[in-house]
Amino acid sequence: MQLDTISVSRGGVNVSWDNGVQHFFSAFWLRDHCDDPASQDPNTRQRLVDTFAIAPDITVSNAVLDNQSRCIELHWNDDTRNTISVAQLQRAVFSERESSASEHHYWSAARVLESLPEIPYNDVLASEQGTLQWLELIERYGFALLSDTDASEQGTKALGERISPAQRTIFGAYWPLSADLSEHEDSAYTTQTLLPHTDGTYYHNAAGLQMFNCLEFDGTGGESVLVDGFAIANEMKEQCPEHFDTLCSVSVPGQYLEPGVHLYAERPVIRLNSRGELQQVSFNNYDRAPMHRNEDALDAFYQAYAEFNRRSIDQANWLKIPLRTGMALIFDNWRCMHGRMGYSGTRTFYGCYHNRADYESRLRTLRQTSGQQAL
């Protein structure tokens, strides 16, 4: 979006963009967001201006656009001047919507994926461009498969480090996952079928991404299951909005217990951002902790929760992926639920989590360096 014209109005500045959209910026807001070196650190973009010392009655007496530097010189009513860049205005009004601007492809029984998003392991390791392609697949589809992986612990770490250091939890930073391991008494460390769920409902900062690299598989069954939680949420919003609203408003607690550990957190099954867009799905009936409400609220909750579960366990909404040695799967744990078919034999994965903010940061900076997006 490029700036078209500016004009001083009501003591602030009116800006017209070349797509016809207009924004009014008050003088107080403009002074608070000036990005000349005295107002904002040029490297870290940390604020230097003292917001709380800005005169409440500040006004703009003149505003001059310098087309060469792409900055607006602002003349204040006390005869001082500062500048704000057009980029700063763009960031304020457009960049916060960057996540919704990128196209998400939701999938379910109603919108079946024609092919699975997949990228060769070596492409991700070989270049920043390959890593960007990988993360964009995850952003778009909620998951991505990797082929021809280095099926080792080191190979898993090398892949995970392409995003950021892993998110350390009680399971460690990188962890083996196998029924032979009795280190944690969690249902994940068994051979039984695991119904779709998200991980970390008992953490305030549930992992943003989860990754499994299949080191060994010698048996039958054990397919990984994925369900697009955002697709289910969107379909519920359309088809049963009262249940959708209930799931957005009732906080559901999750907990994890083992000797010396008692993790507990709570949030609604569906969390929206400040613009009303889907931000996170949290659904793990295995780990749900006790909660109570009045009778009507509980009735509404159980009905809405059961409807979400019905769609979650509907195999028409599932992707079943047989992960075999040399394949890895990474998925958005804030969007997709995952599960596993029961199996017999030996199945060893090596996995990790990534913090949501670290993943988003990597995606932003990769886009910036590839010239896709001006930050």
Ligand SMILES: [Fe+2]
């Ligand atoms: Fe899990």
